[in-house]
Amino acid sequence: MSAIFKRELRAYFTSPLGYLVLAFFFFFSGLYFNLLFSNNYAMISVVFSSMLIVVMFLVPILTMRLFSDERRQKTDQALFTAPVRLRSVVLGKFWAAMALFGLGFSATLIFQVVLTFYSDASWLLYLNNLLGIGLLGSSLIAIGIFLSSLTESPALAAILGILVSFLLILADGLASMISVSWLRTFVEQISFSARFNTFTTGVFDVSNVVYFLSITAVFLFLTVRTLEKKRWA
Amino acid sequence: MIEVSHLSKRYGTHLAVDDVSFSIEKGEVVGFLGPNGAGKSTIMNILTGYLSFTTGSVQIDGFDVIESPEQAKRRIGYLPELPPLYPDMTVKEYLSFVYDLKKVRLPRKPHLEEICRLVKIDDVAGRLIKNLSKGYRQRVGIAQTLIGNPDVLILDEPTVGLDPKQIIEIRSLISRLGKNHTVILSSHILSEVQAVCERVIVINRGVIVADDTPDNLSKNLSGDHSLVARIAGPAREITRLLASIRGVSRVTCLGKKEGESNDFLIEPDGQTDVRRAVFERLSDRNWPLLMLQTNELSLEQIFLRLTDDTGDGAALFRKSQPAPDESVRAQAAAVVTETRGDEPILPDDAPDAEQKERDA
Numbered sequence: 363m364s365a366i367f368k369r370e371l372r373a374y375f376t377s378p379l380g381y382l383v384l385a386f387f388f389f390f391s392g393l394y395f396n397l398l399f400s401n402n403y404a405m406i407s408v409v410f411s412s413m414l415i416v417v418m419f420l421v422p423i424l425t426m427r428l429f430s431d432e433r434r435q436k437t438d439q440a441l442f443t444a445p446v447r448l449r450s451v452v453l454g455k456f457w458a459a460m461a462l463f464g465l466g467f468s469a470t471l472i473f474q475v476v477l478t479f480y481s482d483a484s485w486l487l488y489l490n491n492l493l494g495i496g497l498l499g500s501s502l503i504a505i506g507i508f509l510s511s512l513t514e515s516p517a518l519a520a521i522l523g524i525l526v527s528f529l530l531i532l533a534d535g536l537a538s539m540i541s542v543s544w545l546r547t548f549v550e551q552i553s554f555s556a557r558f559n560t561f562t563t564g565v566f567d568v569s570n571v572v573y574f575l576s577i578t579a580v581f582l583f584l585t586v587r588t589l590e591k592k593r594w595a
Numbered sequence: 596m597i598e599v600s601h602l603s604k605r606y607g608t609h610l611a612v613d614d615v616s617f618s619i620e621k622g623e624v625v626g627f628l629g630p631n632g633a634g635k636s637t638i639m640n641i642l643t644g645y646l647s648f649t650t651g652s653v654q655i656d657g658f659d660v661i662e663s664p665e666q667a668k669r670r671i672g673y674l675p676e677l678p679p680l681y682p683d684m685t686v687k688e689y690l691s692f693v694y695d696l697k698k699v700r701l702p703r704k705p706h707l708e709e710i711c712r713l714v715k716i717d718d719v720a721g722r723l724i725k726n727l728s729k730g731y732r733q734r735v736g737i738a739q740t741l742i743g744n745p746d747v748l749i750l751d752e753p754t755v756g757l758d759p760k761q762i763i764e765i766r767s768l769i770s771r772l773g774k775n776h777t778v779i780l781s782s783h784i785l786s787e788v789q790a791v792c793e794r795v796i797v798i799n800r801g802v803i804v805a806d807d808t809p810d811n812l813s814k815n816l817s818g819d820h821s822l823v824a825r826i827a828g829p830a831r832e833i834t835r836l837l838a839s840i841r842g843v844s845r846v847t848c849l850g851k852k853e854g855e856s857n858d859f860l861i862e863p864d865g866q867t868d869v870r871r872a873v874f875e876r877l878s879d880r881n882w883p884l885l886m887l888q889t890n891e892l893s894l895e896q897i898f899l900r901l902t903d904d905t906g907d908g909a910a911l912f913r914k915s916q917p918a919p920d921e922s923v924r925a926q927a928a929a930v931v932t933e934t935r936g937d938e939p940i941l942p943d944d945a946p947d948a949e950q951k952e953r954d955a
Contacts (some may be wrong), residue, residue: 365695369681376683440679440739443643444696445668593647 366441366454367461370428374462379427383420387466390416395473404481406474407562410491413467414498414555418531421499422523424462425506427516428455429589434514442593448586456500456507456582463499467492487564494561497574498554502527504581511588530554596621596747596777597642602651604637604801611637612648613801621746624773626788627781629798635781636676638798639751642779643673656746669697672745672776676752678736682725686716686735689724690742699743707742714738714768730761737768748772750780754787766791797901804901821863822889823849824873827856828882834859836876842867856885 374380394412398405432438441451470492477483505526510519529536533553540546550556557570597619604612612634619625627635640646642653644660644667652659658666681689690707699706711717714734719727724735733753740748753769754762769791772778782788788795789809797805797812805812826833830848837846842863849858863869870887877884 365692368695369684369692372688373681373683435679435681436675436677437679437681439640439643439645439673439675439677440693441696443645443668443671443673444693445665445698446696447665593645 363446363450363454363457366446366451367458370455370458371461374424374458379423380462383424383462384466386416386420387413388469391467391469391473395470399476404477404483406470406477406483406488407491407564409470409473410495411555411559411562413495414531414558417495417499417502418527419524420466421459421463421502422506422509422520422527424459425503425510425523426520427510428459428507429511429585430514430516430519434516442589448589452507452582452585452589456503459503459507460496460500463503464496467495484564490561490564490566493566494558494570497561497571497578498558501554501574501577501581502530504578504585505530508581508585508588511585527554596623596656597779598652598654599638599642600652602638602641602653603649604634604641604646605649611801612641615651615798615801615803617796617803617806619777619779621777622773623794624769624778624792625780625794625796626792627779627796627798628783628785628788629781630783633798634801635798636751637801639673639749639779639781640675643671643749644668645673645675669743670745671747671749672740672742674736674740674748674750674753676755678732678739680724680732680735680739683723685721685723686711686727686738687720689735690738693739693742697743701744706744710738710741713741713771715764730757730764733757733761733765734768737765741772745776747777747779750778752781752783754782754784762787799901822861822870822873822887824859824861824884825852825856825886826859826877826882826884827854828877828880830857833857833877833882836880837861837873840869840872840876842869842872853885 374383391409391413394409398408429438432441442448470488474483474485474488478485502523506519506523509522509526510516513519513522530552531554533549534556537546537549537553540549557573560567560570597617599618600616602612602615603610615634615638627638629635637646641648642655642660644664647661652661653667654660655667656670658670660667681692684692687707690710691703694703694707708717711720714737716731716734716738719731724732727735733756737750737753740750750769754765757765766787769778769780773791780788780791793808795805795807795809795812796803824837830851834846834848837843837859843861844864845862847860847862849860852858861869861873873887874884
């Protein structure tokens, strides 16, 4: 697993992709923080919830080539004939994407430190936000990896990924348009933003943690199954 | 070392590998030979655990590839048809990655350096793989298989797309590796298999059609050694004369060579040595014998004969003899009907060749 993790993390930085994604993360989080700061509003949660829309676009780009490129370049033949379990290959790639995602939010640490100078900003709230965005990110990354394992085209994986994260993040917006009550409840329940926003308000709800972790686990499992199925095709 | 029994692989309705069994001993260098699409790569992908199979069993050094895949994979170094290289890594980074991936326990630096020296890529170790030439990429691909010093090397068309000099280098490298490893290589280039392998498994349409040493294959298939003679004189009369020699079962005129002389294919009955008689009868008539050679089958001809779908052995003469002009062809056909009217010689091979292309 560590071999894959190291290779993927390095691959982000041997191509413009990693730098570009990080630049977007830093730019937008900096921008939101700047708005917040210049309005004398010392609430780090606003930065996190504003970042949702950025995350929606950037995560699929982060995950698009993880498996599609392996298939296109036929390097999967090296991965899957090495004495490594499929599970470790998938997890190695997952953690590499998570690491870059985490790096993207590293700037918020500086913001939080700055805020503590001017207000009594709560570190617990900050950590809760970080946990929330981390869980939401892990779900989106798992979905992105799964989509990437379905196709040989990174572009297609990215487009599908953006579409899916768009639906999941904005699900509660859609829910208000649904008149069938059970369907509306269902869509509201799967909404990523509603669940994430409870973290930004400082509430630690175990059900939300379990929800994001389950989504992550299910899609990583589906990725393993997809790759396994290709051997039998 | 490798035990394959009753292996079949089905893609939907297409049976890519059909009840294939063979075993390979430690230290053997075996060539998989077959036209494109014969199932060579599929079998290799199954041996290495990349693909699964429908029925049968595969064991590497006693380890079943399905039940204990990690143990089996640890014993194999695999070079697929397209070397699995990451273009954005340097050679050194890549080999180091494969070293980690394979969980090798040998000392890293000396081990990788030794491999680089062996396949002669130490001068490009710091370069990005995407900037390497095809020959170097292939060598990096081979280097990758050697990491961890596996007992078995499986090389899928290792010399495809290389220039003649590189082909010779890679071949000699494979020969050297064959001393310490069990090697399976696939090829549709026959001279390659002949040069490197001590055993050939010919595969066509997912079935093993022959499994022998290159020499034995050549001997068994050519049966009684036929002769090719170049004789100056009238083609029709010479054909008749040669056919009248005791022990000659069939004579075919192969067309005009060197001005007025013709080439003839003489097929003896297998019991008599007809060379002396051929010389004497020709010298009686004062038709000079310019050349006489035994027509041993090259691996190329064997290959065509074995993989020929019509099974009529006619394909034999396609490669070795240039097609005669129309009149001689008609003449040859006439002679054939005269002496043995069952098999057509020198058929028009164009449709058949097209068929092969399509199969590929």
